[in-house]
Amino acid sequence: MSVQHYQASQFKQQASDALANQTLRSNFRGAMDYLQQKRKDAFSDPQELAQLREHAENIRQRCLSKLPQLLEQLEKNCQANGIQVHWAEDAKQAQQLIAELIQSQGATKVVKGKSMVTEEIELNQHLEGLGIECVESDMGEYIVQLAKETPSHIIMPAIHKNKQQVADLFQQHIKDFDYTLSVDKLIQTGREALRTKFKQAEVGISGVNFAVAETGTLCLVENEGNGRMTTTVPPVHIAVTGIEKVVEFLSDVPPLFSILTRSATGQHITTYFNMISGPRRAPERDGPNEVHLVLLDNGRSQAYADEALRKTLQCIRCGACMNHCPVYTRVGGHAYGTTYPGPIGKIISPHLQGLAQTSDLVTASSLCGACEEVCPVKIPIPSLLQRLRHDAKLPAAEQTPSLKGQASAASWTEHTAWRMWAWLSTHPSIYNWAMAVGVKLAKYLPMPMGEWTRCRNKPELASQTFHQTMKRRASKSLTRSATGGGR
Amino acid sequence: MSETGLRIYPSKPSKVYFYATCLLDLLDPDGGLAAIELIEREGVEVIWVEKQSCCGQPAYTSGYQEQAKTVALSQMGLFPKDYPIVVMSGSCAGMMFKHYPHLFANDDIYADQAEAFAERVFEFSEFLAHICRAKLHDQGPLTSVVLHTSCSGRRELGIHASSQALLSQLDKVELKKAEYESECCGFGGSFSLRHSEISQAMVEDKARHLQGSGASYLVSADWGCLANINGHLAYRGEASRFNGQHLASFLWQRTKGAKA
Numbered sequence A: 001m002s003v004q005h006y007q008a009s010q011f012k013q014q015a016s017d018a019l020a021n022q023t024l025r026s027n028f029r030g031a032m033d034y035l036q037q038k039r040k041d042a043f044s045d046p047q048e049l050a051q052l053r054e055h056a057e058n059i060r061q062r063c064l065s066k067l068p069q070l071l072e073q074l075e076k077n078c079q080a081n082g083i084q085v086h087w088a089e090d091a092k093q094a095q096q097l098i099a100e101l102i103q104s105q106g107a108t109k110v111v112k113g114k115s116m117v118t119e120e121i122e123l124n125q126h127l128e129g130l131g132i133e134c135v136e137s138d139m140g141e142y143i144v145q146l147a148k149e150t151p152s153h154i155i156m157p158a159i160h161k162n163k164q165q166v167a168d169l170f171q172q173h174i175k176d177f178d179y180t181l182s183v184d185k186l187i188q189t190g191r192e193a194l195r196t197k198f199k200q201a202e203v204g205i206s207g208v209n210f211a212v213a214e215t216g217t218l219c220l221v222e223n224e225g226n227g228r229m230t231t232t233v234p235p236v237h238i239a240v241t242g243i244e245k246v247v248e249f250l251s252d253v254p255p256l257f258s259i260l261t262r263s264a265t266g267q268h269i270t271t272y273f274n275m276i277s278g279p280r281r282a283p284e285r286d287g288p289n290e291v292h293l294v295l296l297d298n299g300r301s302q303a304y305a306d307e308a309l310r311k312t313l314q315c316i317r318c319g320a321c322m323n324h325c326p327v328y329t330r331v332g333g334h335a336y337g338t339t340y341p342g343p344i345g346k347i348i349s350p351h352l353q354g355l356a357q358t359s360d361l362v363t364a365s366s367l368c369g370a371c372e373e374v375c376p377v378k379i380p381i382p383s384l385l386q387r388l389r390h391d392a393k394l395p396a397a398e399q400t401p402s403l404k405g406q407a408s409a410a411s412w413t414e415h416t417a418w419r420m421w422a423w424l425s426t427h428p429s430i431y432n433w434a435m436a437v438g439v440k441l442a443k444y445l446p447m448p449m450g451e452w453t454r455c456r457n458k459p460e461l462a463s464q465t466f467h468q469t470m471k472r473r474a475s476k477s478l479t480r481s482a483t484g485g486g487r
Numbered sequence B: 001m002s003e004t005g006l007r008i009y010p011s012k013p014s015k016v017y018f019y020a021t022c023l024l025d026l027l028d029p030d031g032g033l034a035a036i037e038l039i040e041r042e043g044v045e046v047i048w049v050e051k052q053s054c055c056g057q058p059a060y061t062s063g064y065q066e067q068a069k070t071v072a073l074s075q076m077g078l079f080p081k082d083y084p085i086v087v088m089s090g091s092c093a094g095m096m097f098k099h100y101p102h103l104f105a106n107d108d109i110y111a112d113q114a115e116a117f118a119e120r121v122f123e124f125s126e127f128l129a130h131i132c133r134a135k136l137h138d139q140g141p142l143t144s145v146v147l148h149t150s151c152s153g154r155r156e157l158g159i160h161a162s163s164q165a166l167l168s169q170l171d172k173v174e175l176k177k178a179e180y181e182s183e184c185c186g187f188g189g190s191f192s193l194r195h196s197e198i199s200q201a202m203v204e205d206k207a208r209h210l211q212g213s214g215a216s217y218l219v220s221a222d223w224g225c226l227a228n229i230n231g232h233l234a235y236r237g238e239a240s241r242f243n244g245q246h247l248a249s250f251l252w253q254r255t256k257g258a259k260a
């Protein structure tokens, strides 16, 4: 399976293509309007929301502040529960590790619940190369898998498709599909196709929403029941998670869970909430015989090492920031060319892929702040974007490389231009003179306004600056007071 | 209102400093004069410091923090007395109120100064509505207006609420709402140049929604957004009367001649 490949470094071209695609744009606008409304309805009391957010933020910050210690505790308690714990430093290591676990079972048939971290490590492609079939069991993921695409949203992977497009896909891929545009029937068809896969699967792979250090419990939030099937039907369950998902106490979970689902889809609770605390025990009649947990770093410890950037890891992957982002709403998830699109993608991807690949992403924001306003754990996304912009532009001499790709967007011309601007802005008499001359000569000066005038006229400058106006006003009032006049 | 917009306001001072911002300087001196008239009518003396230039935001949002700091520091030094500083744009006020302290947070020498300075910064409509508690007496004919607020003004200061409060005092002006009111107009400083196609999609939608409100006039307390939206309206040849003006100009036109 060759998945259509988008790249962060091609953001501008991909965004341009997306903007030209009217179906895609109306699919996204409609879906995002719907999700925004759902979230709004779920948080009708602003004061309660403010409290919930503050509480959630505190929990995440407390847990991150003890990350190394909590990870050790998690490992110990998972092991005590019979969960086998593995560590992976990067995507490659994780791929190999998971493939070995599957191969050691002699397995070739795998089902996988929705998990962005396995998208991040491109697990499906890797397994397919080894002759292992890995079927997505979440309906949205299943649809994008059939379409040979990657998810375009972290919560709703197939949100960019309308029902017609889904029906066409089923027509191509599912035998005896009775063509229909009824959403209920489409879902029914997908579910039936997946049932067979669950029965055949020898290994089930899932993500993790919260990993509880105190008890060694893995929590999984979902709506379709596919997560429960994936983690209980096959004899082996492999859970994969980024290291930042650990929480300290079991009591940390309910507040995070409640704000997660309400921020994401406006649901107060989801249909399923799985708490996995180990493999099947002696008298139990279901559940896997083996449970594995893979803890993935893949650039996260880089974010962790810097106090400001660490806030990136507070994310609980609700997707609210993308649902409210005016850029995401217009270009959709694929344009970003990253596993995590939208505002969160812009601040986490530089750690996963390096700033050189992602420097266009960090500038692709008007810093409107809609993301920060809705983020349930109060990640200051605009400030982090500004920080990353700064790091990308650091002049080479000031470079203290702690971030992959730091200074990769440094440009001598740009830097010099800003230095001149700063000089001018701090020399008032020259500044005032330059502005006054500017407004006089604007008509005759060639202004590099190419990108501006793509859809706008040049700004109309005043005939004299405010500085000049105020000078006149002052001299007038002086004359007035000298001649005894007043207003 | 955004949480950061909740501020405890001081009582009305006798004097204020006036911060025009670089865009108002170049694009709209009349808006600045209108604002001064409105403030003076409240019995507050307005002090104009000629040496001011720009708040530093363009460099800051472009990733040039050192340059932004240099400029910020020079501006902070221009307002020595402890009078409030009234700023003619929400995004510049947001820069001074929220980002100056952030820029100097780890600076041993200037951190306190930046904090103290930020405390004195008020956006124009915020100052007029919450500190002067201005009472406006509408003198104009029946009309309607739609308000556009900058994202930073809205989310960092909550000034959409103070602009609304002022406009709603005008009893012959109907305040119309636009769809997607809180969505960004797509300006974002260098964003509009670096990602011009996305910015275009945003400003096209914004202009359509504002016009769709059916209002006769467009006002805003932010020249960044206005330059963007007006530029687009003009490009489509639809500028005319709907061309956005600064809130101060509109308020002054409607109320001049009235007693405070």
Ligand code: SF4
Binding pocket: A263, A314, A315, A316, A317, A318, A319, A320, A321, A322, A343, A344, A371, A374, A375, A376, A377, A378, A379
């Ligand atoms: S950054 Fe915040 S809003 Fe965005 S996905 Fe993460 S938790 Fe949700």
